[in-house]
Amino acid sequence: MKNKTAFLTATWFKTGLIPSFLPMEMGGTYGSFFALFLCVPAIFVARSIGNVLGGTDYGTIIGMILYSIVVVVIFILGLKSVPIAEKLLGLRKDHKGKIRDHDQNCIVIDEVLGMLIAYIPLMSATTQLRWEFSLCINIKIKEPSKVEP
Numbered sequence: 001m002k003n004k005t006a007f008l009t010a011t012w013f014k015t016g017l018i019p020s021f022l023p024m025e026m027g028g029t030y031g032s033f034f035a036l037f038l039c040v041p042a043i044f045v046a047r048s049i050g051n052v053l054g055g056t057d058y059g060t061i062i063g064m065i066l067y068s069i070v071v072v073v074i075f076i077l078g079l080k081s082v083p084i085a086e087k088l089l090g091l092r093k094d095h096k097g098k099i100r101d102h103d104q105n106c107i108v109i110d111e112v113l114g115m116l117i118a119y120i121p122l123m124s125a126t127t128q129l130r131w132e133f134s135l136c137i138n139i140k141i142k143e144p145s146k147v148e149p
Contacts (some may be wrong), residue, residue: 003084009077009109010085016106031108035115042070043122064123071116078109 011017015034016027050063085107092104 003088006081006084007088009081010107012108012112016108025105027105027108028111031111032115035112039115039119042067067123074113074116078113082107
């Protein structure tokens with residue numbers, strides 16, 4: 001895999017590099033948001049092709065197989081691209097000031113894969129349930145800060 005392609009894949013087309021407007025890095029949040037531009041069309045296309053090929057009886061199963069192929073491809077791309085991107089990024093300081101040479105915040109392909117997996121139930125859901133599920137999964141709940149003695 002070429003360096004530029006690996007870098008674009010690992011940072012999900014550089015969305016992990018978008019500067020944060022908060023005092024913490026939000027690469028994962030941006031990666032999850034921009035993963036929607038893959039998840040929603042992938043679900044739509046997989047369901048549509050499944051319905052065309054399998055009709056009402058096997059359409060969901062065929063669609064699920066097609067969607068699973070997308071998930072596996074993103075997984076394999078992530079496995080191959082992350083080590084290359086880590087070398088290209090080198091040492092980076094995170095928002096806590098810790099210098100990291102691996103698992104940098106700007107590598108967000110794992111968030112993309114997580115969103116793809118989280119959207120699997122939508123393959124067989126009704127339209128209303130899909131909207132409700134999308135709203136629930138995309139609302140980020142702020143975790144309470146740790147209380148130090």
